[in-house]
Each structure stands twice: as C-alpha cells, then as structure tokens.
Amino acid sequence: MPAEPQVRVFASPEHLFRAGAERFCSIGSQAIRERGRFAVALSGGSTPRGLYEELVRDFSSQLPWQNVFFFWSDERHVPPSDPESNYRMANETLLSRLSIPSDHIFRIPAEIPNAGAAAQAYEQTLREVFRPAPGSFPRFDLILLGMGPDGHTASLFPGTTALEEKQHWVVANWVEKFSTFRITFTYPVLNCAASVMFLISGGDKAAMVGRALKDSASNLPCQGVKPVDGELNWFLDQAAAAKL
Numbered sequence: 001m002p003a004e005p006q007v008r009v010f011a012s013p014e015h016l017f018r019a020g021a022e023r024f025c026s027i028g029s030q031a032i033r034e035r036g037r038f039a040v041a042l043s044g045g046s047t048p049r050g051l052y053e054e055l056v057r058d059f060s061s062q063l064p065w066q067n068v069f070f071f072w073s074d075e076r077h078v079p080p081s082d083p084e085s086n087y088r089m090a091n092e093t094l095l096s097r098l099s100i101p102s103d104h105i106f107r108i109p110a111e112i113p114n115a116g117a118a119a120q121a122y123e124q125t126l127r128e129v130f131r132p133a134p135g136s137f138p139r140f141d142l143i144l145l146g147m148g149p150d151g152h153t154a155s156l157f158p159g160t161t162a163l164e165e166k167q168h169w170v171v172a173n174w175v176e177k178f179s180t181f182r183i184t185f186t187y188p189v190l191n192c193a194a195s196v197m198f199l200i201s202g203g204d205k206a207a208m209v210g211r212a213l214k215d216s217a218s219n220l221p222c223q224g225v226k227p228v229d230g231e232l233n234w235f236l237d238q239a240a241a242a243k244l
C-alpha cells in the first residue's frame with residue numbers, strides 16, 4: 001500500500017532540523033546494522049542547510065560516516081563549483097566537515113553540457129552501485145525532499161514531462177519558468193525508497209502544505225511521492241504547518 005504521510009510539526013526551524021538529524025541518524029544506524037551501508041539521497045534548495053549544519057554540530061559521532069553513501073535526488077544544470085549547485089551546498093555544509101570517503105559521494109555530473117547525457121550518466125552510476133534485479137528500481141534507505149511554493153519536489157515541477165516518467169530512474173526535465181533543464185529522480189525511484197522525509201520550513205510554504213496534505217485532488221508533484229513499501233514523513237515547522 002502506498003504510504004500515507006506521517007506529519008510532525010516542530011516549534012521552530014531549530015527543532016525541525018534537530019528532529020530531522022535524529023531521524024537521519026536512526027535510519028542510518030539501522031541501515032548500517034542491517035546492510036553495512038546507509039544509502040541516502042540529499043535534497044537541494046536552501047532548507048536542508050539547517051539539517052546539514054545540525055548533523056555536523058551535534059551528530060558527528062552518531063554515525064560511522066565511512067559507511068554512508070551520498071547521492072542527490074536532483075540537481076541544477078550547473079557545474080559543482082556554481083553557487084546554484086546542490087552538491088556545492090552539501091559539500092560546504094556537511095560532506096567536507098565529516099570524514100566521508102570521496103568514493104562514497106555520488107554527485108550528479110551536472111557539468112555535462114547535455115542535460116540528458118548527465119541524467120543517463122547518473123542512472124548508470126546508480127545501476128553500478130545498487131545493482132537491482134532487472135526491471136526493478138534502486139531502493140534508497142532514505143530520500144530527503146523539500147517542497148517549493150508551487151508544490152514541486154526534487155525537480156518535478158507542475159506541468160513538466162518528468163512527472164509522467166515510468167521507466168527511467170533519472171531524467172533531464174525542462175523547467176519553462178527557469179528556462180533551464182534540471183536533473184531529477186523520477187517517481188519510480190522516489191516511491192521505491194524505504195523512507196522519504198520531507199523537510200519543510202517557513203510561512204511561504206504554509207498554503208501549499210495545506211493543499212498537499214488536505215486536498216488530495218490537488219494533484220501536486222509532491223503528492224505523487226508515496227513510497228509503495230516504505231515510510232513517508234512530513235517534518236514541518238510551525239510556520240509551514242500554519243494552514244493545517
């Protein structure tokens with residue numbers, strides 16, 4: 001059965017990031033105990049910065065970080081040195097602060113000029129690391145996601161072609177409003193995860209959070225995330241939950 005959202009509301013962004021860090025580490029510890037590794041896909045945007053900083057500040061001894069494998073659920077079509085790069089933000093606030101073996105960091109090669117080729121290259125990387133049975137999808141232990149004010153998640157934006165993708169794991173998605181491609185996981189990968197955690201902060205998201213969690217007919221991109229055999233957490237701060 002597709003998972004129903006488990007919603008938790010926290011008093012402040014600080015409480016939200018602390019709870020997110022605790023959940024990150026408890027899922028990670030269990031995955032490493034059971035499978036020797038923790039495969040996690042990081043989200044982009046600005047909200048996760050608070051989580052990454054919290055992990056470094058208070059949770060650096062909570063996980064054997066050499067057993068954590070890092071991926072991204074989406075990326076902007078820019079090189080890793082670009083200020084817009086999701087990889088760059090995570091590297092500056094998390095990865096470079098913890099002793100992560102470089103061969104456990106699988107960033108999206110978004111510097112490749114052809115966005116479609118970048119998506120294909122990343123799918124090939126996932127195939128080599130996960131080696132799932134033919135016809136099945138990679139199962140992440142945890143996928144972190146955010147939500148935009150328009151209800152997009154990862155780089156699955158309203159009205160874009162990637163929303164319909166059923167086969168490919170990673171695609172280049174043209175986003176008209178930004179006149180650019182984004183490289184993003186598709187729903188089959190998001191919904192194959194053992195755990196998905198939305199981390200959403202701020203009053204500017206309240207209206208869309210309200211629609212996403214109370215109006216199933218809204219058909220928002222974030223509503224398409226329902227792990228088929230996993231858990232779905234919506235971690236919100238009070239401002240983001242104001243319309244619930």
Ligand code: 6PG
Nearest residue numbers: 044045046047146147148153154
């Ligand atoms: C990206 C993201 C995107 C993000 C939302 C929320 O690359 O931008 O993956 O889906 O999570 O846009 O962004 P903020 O956290 O900045 O509000």
